[in-house]
Amino acid sequence: MVRFTVLASGSKGNATVLSGGRTRILVDCGLSCRELFRRMRQVGEEPETLDAILITHEHSDHVGGVAVTARKLGIPVYFTEGTHRAWMRWISPRRQMTYAQWLERIRKQATERQAEADVAAEEGDPDEGDVVEAAETSQEAAEPVEPVKAKDPTWLPAVEYFQAGEPFEIGDIAISSFTIPHDAADPVGFVFQAEGVRIGFATDLGYIPPNVKAQLKELDLLLLESNHDLEMLRDGPYPWAVKQRVLSRVGHLSNEAAAEFLEKGYDGQAAYVILAHLSESNNLPDLARVTAERALIGRASLMANRLLLAEQNEPLFPIDF
Numbered sequence: 001m002v003r004f005t006v007l008a009s010g011s012k013g014n015a016t017v018l019s020g021g022r023t024r025i026l027v028d029c030g031l032s033c034r035e036l037f038r039r040m041r042q043v044g045e046e047p048e049t050l051d052a053i054l055i056t057h058e059h060s061d062h063v064g065g066v067a068v069t070a071r072k073l074g075i076p077v078y079f080t081e082g083t084h085r086a087w088m089r090w091i092s093p094r095r096q097m098t099y100a101q102w103l104e105r106i107r108k109q110a111t112e113r114q115a116e117a118d119v120a121a122e123e124g125d126p127d128e129g130d131v132v133e134a135a136e137t138s139q140e141a142a143e144p145v146e147p148v149k150a151k152d153p154t155w156l157p158a159v160e161y162f163q164a165g166e167p168f169e170i171g172d173i174a175i176s177s178f179t180i181p182h183d184a185a186d187p188v189g190f191v192f193q194a195e196g197v198r199i200g201f202a203t204d205l206g207y208i209p210p211n212v213k214a215q216l217k218e219l220d221l222l223l224l225e226s227n228h229d230l231e232m233l234r235d236g237p238y239p240w241a242v243k244q245r246v247l248s249r250v251g252h253l254s255n256e257a258a259a260e261f262l263e264k265g266y267d268g269q270a271a272y273v274i275l276a277h278l279s280e281s282n283n284l285p286d287l288a289r290v291t292a293e294r295a296l297i298g299r300a301s302l303m304a305n306r307l308l309l310a311e312q313n314e315p316l317f318p319i320d321f
Protein backbone atom coordinates (compact mmCIF):
# COMPACT_ATOMS: atom_id res chain seq x y z
CA MET A 1 0.00 0.00 0.00
CA VAL A 2 1.09 3.53 -0.74
CA ARG A 3 0.03 6.15 1.78
CA PHE A 4 0.52 9.91 1.53
CA THR A 5 -0.20 12.16 4.51
CA VAL A 6 0.38 15.90 4.60
CA LEU A 7 1.03 16.71 8.26
CA ALA A 8 1.49 20.45 7.78
CA SER A 9 1.70 22.84 4.87
CA GLY A 10 2.41 26.58 4.84
CA SER A 11 4.97 29.18 5.78
CA LYS A 12 4.96 28.09 9.46
CA GLY A 13 6.05 24.53 8.72
CA ASN A 14 5.88 21.77 6.14
CA ALA A 15 6.00 18.00 6.63
CA THR A 16 4.56 15.04 4.73
CA VAL A 17 4.84 11.30 5.31
CA LEU A 18 5.02 8.95 2.35
CA SER A 19 5.08 5.20 2.70
CA GLY A 20 5.47 2.71 -0.10
CA GLY A 21 6.42 -0.97 0.15
CA ARG A 22 8.45 -1.36 3.33
CA THR A 23 9.76 2.20 3.25
CA ARG A 24 8.52 5.26 5.04
CA ILE A 25 9.99 8.72 4.46
CA LEU A 26 9.36 12.20 5.73
CA VAL A 27 9.38 14.90 3.06
CA ASP A 28 10.56 18.15 4.69
CA CYS A 29 10.77 18.65 8.42
CA GLY A 30 9.54 22.14 9.21
CA LEU A 31 7.72 21.23 12.42
CA SER A 32 9.41 20.85 15.78
CA CYS A 33 10.19 17.24 16.59
CA ARG A 34 7.58 17.21 19.32
CA GLU A 35 4.83 18.60 17.08
CA LEU A 36 5.85 16.29 14.23
CA PHE A 37 5.55 13.22 16.47
CA ARG A 38 2.22 14.45 17.83
CA ARG A 39 0.76 14.87 14.37
CA MET A 40 2.15 11.56 13.13
CA ARG A 41 0.51 9.72 16.02
CA GLN A 42 -2.69 11.68 15.39
CA VAL A 43 -2.91 10.11 11.90
CA GLY A 44 -1.82 6.65 13.10
CA GLU A 45 1.85 6.78 12.04
CA GLU A 46 4.65 5.70 14.36
CA PRO A 47 7.56 8.18 14.17
CA GLU A 48 9.99 5.36 15.04
CA THR A 49 9.18 3.61 11.76
CA LEU A 50 10.52 6.46 9.57
CA ASP A 51 13.49 5.40 7.44
CA ALA A 52 14.72 8.76 6.19
CA ILE A 53 14.07 12.49 5.85
CA LEU A 54 14.14 14.14 2.45
CA ILE A 55 14.53 17.91 2.14
CA THR A 56 13.33 20.18 -0.70
CA HIS A 57 15.27 23.32 0.33
CA GLU A 58 16.81 25.04 3.34
CA HIS A 59 14.09 27.55 4.27
CA SER A 60 13.19 27.22 7.93
CA ASP A 61 9.58 26.18 7.23
CA HIS A 62 11.07 23.05 5.59
CA VAL A 63 14.05 22.24 7.84
CA GLY A 64 13.24 23.76 11.25
CA GLY A 65 13.00 20.41 13.05
CA VAL A 66 15.34 18.30 10.94
CA ALA A 67 18.39 18.10 13.23
CA VAL A 68 16.50 17.17 16.38
CA THR A 69 14.25 14.68 14.55
CA ALA A 70 17.06 12.96 12.65
CA ARG A 71 19.13 12.62 15.82
CA LYS A 72 16.23 11.35 17.87
CA LEU A 73 15.36 8.68 15.29
CA GLY A 74 18.94 8.03 14.14
CA ILE A 75 17.95 8.24 10.48
CA PRO A 76 19.68 9.74 7.43
CA VAL A 77 18.76 13.07 5.85
CA TYR A 78 18.76 13.40 2.05
CA PHE A 79 19.70 16.81 0.65
CA THR A 80 21.29 18.18 -2.46
CA GLU A 81 24.80 19.28 -1.56
CA GLY A 82 23.86 22.93 -2.14
CA THR A 83 20.92 22.68 0.24
CA HIS A 84 22.97 20.89 2.90
CA ARG A 85 25.69 23.53 2.77
CA ALA A 86 23.15 26.35 2.94
CA TRP A 87 21.46 24.68 5.90
CA MET A 88 24.80 24.33 7.71
CA ARG A 89 25.57 28.00 7.09
CA TRP A 90 22.14 28.91 8.38
CA ILE A 91 22.42 27.09 11.68
CA SER A 92 26.12 27.26 12.49
CA PRO A 93 27.25 30.88 12.21
CA ARG A 94 27.21 33.59 14.86
CA ARG A 95 23.78 32.84 16.20
CA GLN A 96 25.34 29.77 17.88
CA MET A 97 28.17 31.73 19.49
CA THR A 98 28.26 31.62 23.28
CA TYR A 99 28.61 34.83 25.21
CA ALA A 100 32.17 33.91 26.20
CA GLN A 101 33.08 33.32 22.54
CA TRP A 102 31.50 36.61 21.55
CA LEU A 103 33.42 38.42 24.29
CA GLU A 104 36.63 36.77 23.17
CA ARG A 105 36.04 37.92 19.61
CA ILE A 106 35.31 41.49 20.62
CA ARG A 107 38.45 41.61 22.74
CA LYS A 108 40.59 40.11 20.01
CA GLN A 109 39.35 42.80 17.67
CA ALA A 110 40.20 45.41 20.30
CA THR A 111 43.70 43.93 20.56
CA GLU A 112 44.15 44.06 16.80
CA ARG A 113 42.99 47.65 16.71
CA GLN A 114 45.38 48.39 19.54
CA ALA A 115 48.27 46.80 17.70
CA GLU A 116 47.50 48.91 14.64
CA ALA A 117 47.30 52.02 16.78
CA ASP A 118 50.64 51.12 18.34
CA VAL A 119 52.25 50.89 14.94
CA ALA A 120 50.73 54.20 13.91
CA ALA A 121 51.75 56.08 17.04
CA GLU A 122 54.50 54.97 19.41
CA GLU A 123 53.05 56.80 22.38
CA GLY A 124 50.16 54.97 24.03
CA ASP A 125 47.75 56.40 26.56
CA PRO A 126 46.57 54.68 29.76
CA ASP A 127 43.10 53.84 28.46
CA GLU A 128 44.44 51.88 25.52
CA GLY A 129 46.70 50.03 27.91
CA ASP A 130 43.65 48.84 29.81
CA VAL A 131 42.14 47.40 26.65
CA VAL A 132 45.23 45.32 25.99
CA GLU A 133 45.20 44.02 29.52
CA ALA A 134 41.53 43.03 29.24
CA ALA A 135 42.24 41.21 26.00
CA GLU A 136 45.04 39.23 27.61
CA THR A 137 42.81 38.24 30.50
CA SER A 138 40.14 37.10 28.06
CA GLN A 139 42.61 34.85 26.23
CA GLU A 140 43.01 32.83 29.41
CA ALA A 141 39.33 32.95 30.31
CA ALA A 142 38.41 31.74 26.82
CA GLU A 143 40.27 28.42 27.14
CA PRO A 144 37.53 26.44 28.94
CA VAL A 145 35.07 27.52 26.21
CA GLU A 146 36.78 25.22 23.69
CA PRO A 147 34.60 22.11 24.35
CA VAL A 148 31.50 24.08 23.30
CA LYS A 149 32.78 23.99 19.73
CA ALA A 150 32.72 20.18 19.79
CA LYS A 151 28.96 20.32 20.19
CA ASP A 152 28.30 20.76 16.50
CA PRO A 153 24.77 22.02 15.75
CA THR A 154 25.06 20.74 12.16
CA TRP A 155 25.74 17.16 13.21
CA LEU A 156 23.36 14.58 11.74
CA PRO A 157 23.43 10.77 12.11
CA ALA A 158 23.94 10.44 8.33
CA VAL A 159 23.79 12.74 5.32
CA GLU A 160 23.01 11.45 1.84
CA TYR A 161 23.41 13.65 -1.23
CA PHE A 162 21.31 13.49 -4.35
CA GLN A 163 21.55 15.68 -7.43
CA ALA A 164 18.60 17.54 -8.91
CA GLY A 165 17.62 15.68 -12.05
CA GLU A 166 19.35 12.40 -11.09
CA PRO A 167 16.92 9.64 -10.07
CA PHE A 168 17.62 7.77 -6.85
CA GLU A 169 15.92 5.40 -4.44
CA ILE A 170 15.22 5.27 -0.76
CA GLY A 171 14.28 1.66 -0.03
CA ASP A 172 11.16 0.81 -2.04
CA ILE A 173 10.49 4.41 -3.14
CA ALA A 174 11.95 5.64 -6.44
CA ILE A 175 12.50 9.39 -6.55
CA SER A 176 13.02 11.84 -9.39
CA SER A 177 13.95 15.34 -8.31
CA PHE A 178 13.79 18.45 -10.44
CA THR A 179 15.01 22.00 -10.01
CA ILE A 180 12.35 24.57 -9.15
CA PRO A 181 12.62 28.37 -9.41
CA HIS A 182 12.77 29.61 -5.80
CA ASP A 183 15.09 31.88 -3.81
CA ALA A 184 17.02 29.08 -2.08
CA ALA A 185 20.44 27.53 -2.78
CA ASP A 186 19.36 24.46 -4.76
CA PRO A 187 15.60 23.92 -4.35
CA VAL A 188 13.84 20.87 -5.78
CA GLY A 189 10.46 19.27 -6.30
CA PHE A 190 9.90 15.51 -6.51
CA VAL A 191 8.07 12.75 -8.31
CA PHE A 192 7.81 9.67 -6.12
CA GLN A 193 7.03 6.23 -7.44
CA ALA A 194 6.17 3.16 -5.38
CA GLU A 195 4.11 0.10 -6.20
CA GLY A 196 3.23 1.69 -9.54
CA VAL A 197 1.77 4.82 -7.90
CA ARG A 198 3.21 8.17 -9.00
CA ILE A 199 3.06 11.26 -6.79
CA GLY A 200 4.15 14.76 -7.85
CA PHE A 201 5.31 17.24 -5.22
CA ALA A 202 5.90 20.90 -6.11
CA THR A 203 5.72 23.79 -3.64
CA ASP A 204 7.81 26.94 -3.19
CA LEU A 205 8.18 27.87 -6.82
CA GLY A 206 7.83 31.29 -8.41
CA TYR A 207 6.36 29.89 -11.61
CA ILE A 208 6.07 26.59 -13.44
CA PRO A 209 8.88 26.35 -16.01
CA PRO A 210 8.86 23.73 -18.80
CA ASN A 211 11.09 21.29 -16.88
CA VAL A 212 8.58 21.19 -14.02
CA LYS A 213 5.62 20.87 -16.39
CA ALA A 214 7.35 17.92 -18.04
CA GLN A 215 7.71 16.17 -14.66
CA LEU A 216 4.15 16.66 -13.44
CA LYS A 217 2.61 14.14 -15.81
CA GLU A 218 0.95 10.74 -15.48
CA LEU A 219 0.49 11.24 -11.76
CA ASP A 220 -1.92 9.57 -9.37
CA LEU A 221 -1.59 12.44 -6.93
CA LEU A 222 -0.42 15.98 -7.51
CA LEU A 223 0.51 18.25 -4.61
CA LEU A 224 0.86 21.77 -5.97
CA GLU A 225 1.49 25.13 -4.34
CA SER A 226 -1.39 27.61 -4.38
CA ASN A 227 0.23 30.22 -2.19
CA HIS A 228 -1.58 33.52 -2.60
CA ASP A 229 -4.38 35.37 -4.24
CA LEU A 230 -2.81 38.11 -6.35
CA GLU A 231 -5.25 40.79 -5.24
CA MET A 232 -5.02 39.88 -1.57
CA LEU A 233 -1.24 39.98 -1.76
CA ARG A 234 -1.26 43.34 -3.53
CA ASP A 235 -3.64 44.90 -0.98
CA GLY A 236 -2.40 42.88 1.99
CA PRO A 237 -0.20 43.67 5.01
CA TYR A 238 3.23 42.64 3.67
CA PRO A 239 5.84 45.36 3.16
CA TRP A 240 6.48 46.23 -0.47
CA ALA A 241 9.82 44.40 -0.62
CA VAL A 242 8.27 41.17 0.68
CA LYS A 243 5.40 41.44 -1.82
CA GLN A 244 7.97 41.78 -4.59
CA ARG A 245 9.79 38.70 -3.32
CA VAL A 246 6.64 36.56 -3.19
CA LEU A 247 5.53 37.72 -6.63
CA SER A 248 8.94 37.27 -8.26
CA ARG A 249 9.91 34.37 -10.45
CA VAL A 250 11.78 32.84 -7.52
CA GLY A 251 8.97 33.43 -5.02
CA HIS A 252 5.72 31.51 -4.60
CA LEU A 253 3.00 30.23 -6.93
CA SER A 254 -0.26 32.19 -6.92
CA ASN A 255 -3.74 30.66 -7.05
CA GLU A 256 -4.01 32.08 -10.54
CA ALA A 257 -0.74 30.50 -11.73
CA ALA A 258 -1.67 27.14 -10.20
CA ALA A 259 -5.06 27.34 -11.93
CA GLU A 260 -3.47 28.23 -15.23
CA PHE A 261 -1.32 25.12 -15.00
CA LEU A 262 -4.33 22.96 -14.11
CA GLU A 263 -6.19 24.38 -17.07
CA LYS A 264 -3.48 24.37 -19.72
CA GLY A 265 -0.39 22.45 -18.64
CA TYR A 266 -1.69 19.47 -16.77
CA ASP A 267 -2.80 16.13 -18.21
CA GLY A 268 -5.62 15.64 -15.69
CA GLN A 269 -4.70 12.07 -14.77
CA ALA A 270 -4.36 12.39 -11.01
CA ALA A 271 -7.08 11.04 -8.76
CA TYR A 272 -6.16 13.70 -6.20
CA VAL A 273 -4.98 17.27 -6.54
CA ILE A 274 -3.83 18.81 -3.25
CA LEU A 275 -3.41 22.58 -3.09
CA ALA A 276 -0.56 23.33 -0.69
CA HIS A 277 1.54 26.02 1.03
CA LEU A 278 -1.43 28.42 1.26
CA SER A 279 -0.48 31.79 2.74
CA GLU A 280 -2.35 32.66 5.91
CA SER A 281 -2.05 36.41 5.21
CA ASN A 282 -2.64 36.55 1.48
CA ASN A 283 -5.03 33.74 0.71
CA LEU A 284 -8.28 32.14 1.78
CA PRO A 285 -8.92 28.42 1.41
CA ASP A 286 -12.16 29.15 -0.44
CA LEU A 287 -10.42 31.47 -2.89
CA ALA A 288 -7.74 28.87 -3.65
CA ARG A 289 -10.35 26.15 -4.04
CA VAL A 290 -12.69 28.17 -6.28
CA THR A 291 -9.84 29.33 -8.51
CA ALA A 292 -8.62 25.75 -8.98
CA GLU A 293 -12.15 24.39 -9.45
CA ARG A 294 -12.86 26.93 -12.14
CA ALA A 295 -9.76 25.74 -13.98
CA LEU A 296 -10.79 22.10 -13.65
CA ILE A 297 -14.39 22.77 -14.70
CA GLY A 298 -13.00 24.46 -17.79
CA ARG A 299 -11.91 20.99 -18.84
CA ALA A 300 -14.67 18.48 -18.18
CA SER A 301 -12.14 15.64 -18.37
CA LEU A 302 -10.51 16.86 -15.15
CA MET A 303 -13.63 16.79 -13.03
CA ALA A 304 -12.72 13.33 -11.81
CA ASN A 305 -9.78 14.88 -9.96
CA ARG A 306 -10.59 15.14 -6.30
CA LEU A 307 -9.49 18.54 -5.04
CA LEU A 308 -8.14 18.84 -1.47
CA LEU A 309 -6.50 21.60 0.55
CA ALA A 310 -3.49 20.99 2.78
CA GLU A 311 -3.57 22.91 6.03
CA GLN A 312 -1.08 24.58 8.31
CA ASN A 313 -2.54 23.59 11.66
CA GLU A 314 -4.05 20.17 11.05
CA PRO A 315 -2.91 17.06 9.17
CA LEU A 316 -4.83 16.14 6.05
CA PHE A 317 -6.39 12.69 6.20
CA PRO A 318 -4.08 9.91 4.89
CA ILE A 319 -4.57 9.14 1.20
CA ASP A 320 -4.17 5.46 0.34
CA PHE A 321 -3.54 3.79 -3.00
Ligand SMILES: [Zn+2]
Residues within 6 Å of the ligand: 010, 011, 014, 059, 061, 062, 204, 277
Ligand atom coordinates in the same frame (compact mmCIF):
# COMPACT_ATOMS: atom_id res chain seq x y z
ZN1 LIG B 1 8.06 27.16 2.20
Ligand SMILES: [Zn+2]
Residues within 6 Å of the ligand: 057, 059, 182, 184, 204
Ligand atom coordinates in the same frame (compact mmCIF):
# COMPACT_ATOMS: atom_id res chain seq x y z
ZN1 LIG C 1 10.85 28.33 0.52
